[in-house]
Amino acid sequence: MIAALVQGVLVGGTYALVACGLSLAFGVMRLVNIAHGDLAVCGAYLALVVATGLGVPVLAAVPLILPLAFGVGVVLQLVLFERALRGGVLAPVLVTFGLSVLIQNLLVTGASANPRSLDGGAFALAGFEAGGVAVSWLRVAGFAVAVVVLGSLHLVLARTGFGRRVRATADDLEAARLAGVRVRPVFAGVAGISVATAALAGVFQGLMSTFDPYAGGLILIFAFEAVVIGGLGSLWGTLGGGIVLGVTQQLVALWDVRFAVLAVHVLFFVVLVVRPVRP
């Protein structure tokens, strides 16, 4: 029971790590990126390629992947999302869904549909015991990274000039423009951060379990559920939402593992019914 709670909280951190980019992109650009989960999966594949290509441990590949993912995010924003966001309400949804189909099948052609996993070496298998609960270092690291990322995002948004421009744009695009904020770099930066955090989360997912080209759908759904349960537009709420998801999943799995994912989806719907409507 306590073990399940601890595991749930730790797993929840990873969900929050995927979700924060989704939440940020929606909060600032009003973009629901359906391909967000697929971009996370891309991160995992990229780690696989870099780590085996250079013969370095997976975690050593991360510093290389993050700037690359940031760049991908910037390019996606400038080439696709910017246009899509100008095209009305439907266009962003349709474009990112098309992008999702595109990414999934490119991954299938490039890497086959076989499930893969990332080899974290000795670190991934090591763990410790506290109060009769076995905890893996990898999970702890995943949770710690999630908290650090959310914390630094919070600091960046609250304390820096870039963060101030992001908040201004999120509050009122036109007013921010009038006040002299150059919106394009702000959006590009946010998209970059969003994709980079997704890729990082993808690496951790790959270390903890297997992934395949179609894994992005479920990752997106979980991230989205974390965002909705935690409350739209709040970073710490997203962490809370992720933890609620993780704990629910682990507790139900104690009873019957087949119902774990179903329980999470049902919880999401319950939250959807009871939460207050925002116009």
Place this chain on the structure above:
Amino acid sequence: MRYIAGFIVILLAGVPYMLGPAVEQPLVTLFSLVAMASWWNLLAGFTGLTSFGQQAYLGVGAYGLYVLALAGIDPFVAIPLAAVLAGVVALPVSFPVLRLSGGHFAVATWVLAEIFRLSVTLSPAIGGNTGVSLPGISGYLPLLRQAVVYWWALAIAAGSVLAVWLLARGRYGLAARAVGDDPVTAASSGIRVARIRRWAYCLAAAGTGAVGALLFTHTLYVQPGSIFGVQYSVLMMFMVLIGGLGTIEGPVAGALIFFALQQTLAAHGPWYLVLLGAVAVAVTLFAPRGLWGHLGRPLFPIAHLQER
């Protein structure tokens, strides 16, 4: 032009007498695509609701048909009942999902389809993960069965196009398009936005449910992993986008194009889906009115003045 469309339908109804099962089989697939696309278009093209979870109602239609056929009702008689069932199931579900809009609505409907899929997978009474075959169909000779499936497919496709057209050109369609364009303005003009959306959602569910039941009579076997698969939403979106969002002819044209692509390119596996995704992105960005919207003239007009 409408008379020509009617004539084509009558001509198509004669196919089982003249050409037989070899032609019927692919046409059933085409007709089911037309119907699916038309109902998806009612949601996305007119009411502005992009659902990635219409496969939920394909599944409800198919499994509804299974339960009805198990109860001793002739499967072909049960198809409309399964469609009604899908519409009824959609009503309570519409309340939570319609609290969201845009991309959030899309993902929530997808989650719903996942809930349905997992529930069926975990219910041994309706076959669980392995799926079920259609009971009560063995009384039909194969030749007759295929012909009846074909006529149902034709009726559902023609009926769907006609129903969406009648809805779209009337008072309801005007309100729905207003909601799709700008819900706030629509509400302030006295349109009951929630009611318009709910009707669109439930009607689309019923229509999609009929297609689900039809697919079951066509393949005689249904499995939760395939009928509840999100690839159906990919198809619906692709067809409607290519053909033209918010037109009556668009989904039909889109279904024809997709059908042709499927027949010629499906052997190339994932590359063909890569192409589908890329075309969907390109069309949304560069030709948002789709093929029909840019090239064709409305054969089934839904407004006095088309925006140009």
